[in-house]
Amino acid sequence: MISIRNISIRNKLVLMQVFTSVLVLGIFLVAFIITDIRSYKERRVKSLTSLAHVVGLNSESALFFQFQDEAREILQDLKNVLPEIVYADIVDAKGNTFASYKSPRADSFKLQRLTPDKLWVIEGNQLLVVDDMVKDGERIGKVMLQIEMTELTAVKKSKYSMGAILLFASTCFAFIIAFAVQPYISKRLLYLVNIMKKERTTGDYDVTIVDNGKDEISTLVQAYNKLMLQIKESQQRKDEFIGIASHELKTPLTSVKGYLDLLETVEDKQPNKQFVRKALESTHKLERLIKDLLDVSKIQSGQLSLNVSEFDIYELIDETIASSQMVSATHQIVREESSEAKQMIYADRQKIEQVLINLISNAIKYSPSENEVIIGTKKTDTELIVRVRDFGIGIPQEEIQDIFERFYRTKGSSVHISGFGLGLYICRDILKRHDGKIWVERESQGTSFYFSLPLQTNAQLMMPESVQEGGLALKYDDV
């Protein structure tokens, strides 16, 4: 069964309005039809009672003088006045039938049971009225008339069908009106929800929603805007901090690294030279971390821009493998043979190199007890796919979704892995800006990271950053 909670607010609003109007109209129609039919019956009772009274007055002398034929004639004449008549009886004071008439088409039952205090009875479409004949204050007998209300069925039928038509038409109207009116509430809410969804996926909180109303939704929108402003401000403060901190960290690092370089140049003795090498390796790591932090703050503030040129990606892959190989003595980085020697692409060479370095160093980092990393390439009609495969500790299924998030680091690892958890986040952003993708697949042993880059020149890549990014103030009309 569909839970009401799961129905969209738009449909809820429509259903609510339709349900209310149908319910109200339904009650109204039922009451109306019942009253209408009852008043029809009352009218018939009243007219038949008057007729019975007239018959009573006319047959008074006949009953008094016991002229049965005369009384019968009077009753016979009734069929001319009232064709619906079925039975007509004149009963004397003792209860014996004095005169009676029976219509030729009287196949219906004769109503008999009549409580003393009741002067009429309706059963089905049969109506029986009884009127006392009174002479000089003495009850001398009574007139009993029974008619078949042939119209009643037709009247009922027409009322019911009219009710059904009205109900159907008004349900349709209610739907139309509800559909027309619901956007007034739902559109604003849905718009807000869409913005929230968008901000959740993009992480861009720089959207101010314009809503000039004074109702609860406007209050919600204003509260939301305020909240987003706070988030934006705190993000900005954090990004500024990262920016300044990384910058301030870089200057002393330059000094440390420079002096270590000098020391390495002049020092010949072992193990001193070895110590210097180790220190240099660590400064190299530190430098990478600072660079990552700075990159992230730039991504967040929308300042990371691409420097697009045409270059041979295979050459870049080979270069990156060679330089990564120099840093890592533990792993063999192998490039799978590709069918072509050259593949030109339009991209930011430095940024793509950064992606490759990141994936390769991750592959090495997460396969401490293995010694091989394989890089492969594949070409489709529209894109080039690069794969970096390791045989390491792998990624648990439940973490696959999260690994591209900021500051995400694998939880289940028994191995100590250093780093901030920014590398893949940066990679994803770089590829997104290239209209490419990055994804991961689990292998029976280890992991494969893939990234794709479009092969054709993309005009959007050449666009200045300010056009693609920047603050937005959307109105409902823009949706």
Added chain:
Amino acid sequence: MNKVLIVDDDVDILTLVKMTLTIHGFDVAVLSRWENIDNTIVNFEPDLILLDVSLAGADGREICKRIKSKQDTQHIPVILFSANIEMEKSIGDCKAQAFISKPYELSNFLQTIRSHITATRGNHSDN
């Protein structure tokens, strides 16, 4: 001997770069106050200027533009030197020859400086 003038308000970096370049066979002059740059250029006649971008009280890019706008100094190659890698984008704007980021990779650092000195030398002798 190739003469390199280094302008940086951080004395630590200044000393470091001076020692590094001296060890690698350059004749080095250092300047921690950019205000004296004109005099130093006249007196030292550098083959290359390594210019920090964020100097106290001045923007290295503006100084570079000034050097490049003067008849008698415009031939001297200028390399911008900064911790902010975004500055690489502005080398074309201020007519600098190259950009070196802090911290630098020693081999790249030396190679960049050498290549720009030889390049200018070559152009110069052609003229």
